[in-house]
Amino acid sequence: MSLATSMLQALLFPSSDAVTDAAADPAVAGPSVPFAYAGGYAPECGGIHALRRDAEGRVTATLAAELSGSPTWLHLSPDGRRLHALLEDSHELASFDVNPADGALTLIARRPSGGQLPVHLDWQGDHAWIAHYGDGRLCRVPVNQEGALGAPDLVISPRDGAAPHAHMVRRHPRRPLMVATDLGQDLLRVWRLDGPGTEGGAPVELAPCPLPPGSGPRHFVFDPYDDEQLYLLNESANALDWLGLDAQGRVSSRERLSSLPPSFEGLSYASDLLMSPDGRRLYALNRLHDAISVFFVDARCRPTWAGEVWAQGSYPRSASFSPDGSQLWVCLQRSHQICVFELGDEGVPRFGRQFIAMPGAACVVFR
Numbered sequence: 001m002s003l004a005t006s007m008l009q010a011l012l013f014p015s016s017d018a019v020t021d022a023a024a025d026p027a028v029a030g031p032s033v034p035f036a037y038a039g040g041y042a043p044e045c046g047g048i049h050a051l052r053r054d055a056e057g058r059v060t061a062t063l064a065a066e067l068s069g070s071p072t073w074l075h076l077s078p079d080g081r082r083l084h085a086l087l088e089d090s091h092e093l094a095s096f097d098v099n100p101a102d103g104a105l106t107l108i109a110r111r112p113s114g115g116q117l118p119v120h121l122d123w124q125g126d127h128a129w130i131a132h133y134g135d136g137r138l139c140r141v142p143v144n145q146e147g148a149l150g151a152p153d154l155v156i157s158p159r160d161g162a163a164p165h166a167h168m169v170r171r172h173p174r175r176p177l178m179v180a181t182d183l184g185q186d187l188l189r190v191w192r193l194d195g196p197g198t199e200g201g202a203p204v205e206l207a208p209c210p211l212p213p214g215s216g217p218r219h220f221v222f223d224p225y226d227d228e229q230l231y232l233l234n235e236s237a238n239a240l241d242w243l244g245l246d247a248q249g250r251v252s253s254r255e256r257l258s259s260l261p262p263s264f265e266g267l268s269y270a271s272d273l274l275m276s277p278d279g280r281r282l283y284a285l286n287r288l289h290d291a292i293s294v295f296f297v298d299a300r301c302r303p304t305w306a307g308e309v310w311a312q313g314s315y316p317r318s319a320s321f322s323p324d325g326s327q328l329w330v331c332l333q334r335s336h337q338i339c340v341f342e343l344g345d346e347g348v349p350r351f352g353r354q355f356i357a358m359p360g361a362a363c364v365v366f367r
Contacts, residue, residue, distance in 0.1 A: 136164025
């Protein structure tokens with residue numbers, strides 16, 4: 001047994017006197033004020049839910065805005081005044097006003113997203129980009145005077161080839177580059193956002209990065225400190241790719257690691273990927289196998305498999321860090337729950353003995 005695995009087991013199964021209640025500090029928000037919002041899949045999920053904490057630290061999710069169509073991706077504007085939802089099943093996007101005093105939601109706009117099955121939104125100042133799984137389209141939507149997302153004003157079509165499934169789009173945090181995954185075509189696509197050809201605001205596509213057949217690229221993260229590091233989780237291959245991305249937008253392959261333990265046999269689909277704020281840990285979710293894989297990242301930015309922990313339920317679809325980075329909140333779609341993990345100084349998830357009932361849980365965002 002490796003040292004990393006031993007450490008994970010010790011954290012997973014501590015002695016009873018070492019286990020404490022993982023409820024967060026109730027001083028963070030009053031009992032009637034939401035500190036987060038969650039969305040999920042119909043028919044179980046009837047809209048956007050508000051998460052509230054009582055005086056004892058217990059968290060409940062209650063319906064805050066009835067909304068059909070499966071709000072499976074939420075984004076809170078940087079100023080906290082607007083909440084945007086992608087409605088995956090109805091191919092729409094919705095924008096809400098957020099009352100700063102009590103967190104109440106008021107619908108201010110609802111319209112088609114510009115493609116089929118919108119699954120990911122990336123906020124870029126005065127506009128956002130939306131990735132569509134159903135038809136592979138990437139749609140740019142402006143932010144109007146009310147702070148709502150408007151109708152698409154620019155569409156990037158999928159490349160010719162097999163059935164496209166755009167799964168994620170995101171701008172590089174420090175460089176004028178935008179990256180997107182196409183799960184159906186096993187491609188990582190890259191665009192330049194400034195320079196020749198971009199004067200009208202349209203990104204210029206660069207050479208794509210083809211991935212091994214059957215990879216199914218899904219979610220990725222940029223290193224928070226090193227501009228040239230990119231980590232990609234592949235849904236179908238259950239694999240983590242360590243990639244290079246230079247200033248010209250050229251992608252290079254460095255290493256591929258499995259997101260599953262060597263002993264695993266059966267069917268699994270990798271889903272979400274997060275990187276700790278210090279850039280030293282990667283967390284990959286695996287559905288059906290229902291586990292959280294942990295990768296340590298060394299000073300050279302190279303990831304190594306460190307072990308896994310059980311997700312405490314079925315079908316972990318996405319995860320979010322708590323605002324202070326001390327917890328990992330995991331959405332368990334088929335268990336209809338959000339599970340809270342404590343990260344501690346080692347950054348290894350430890351079940352915090354806290355579940356929140358959430359129908360069809362798919363995503364959570366913090367205020």
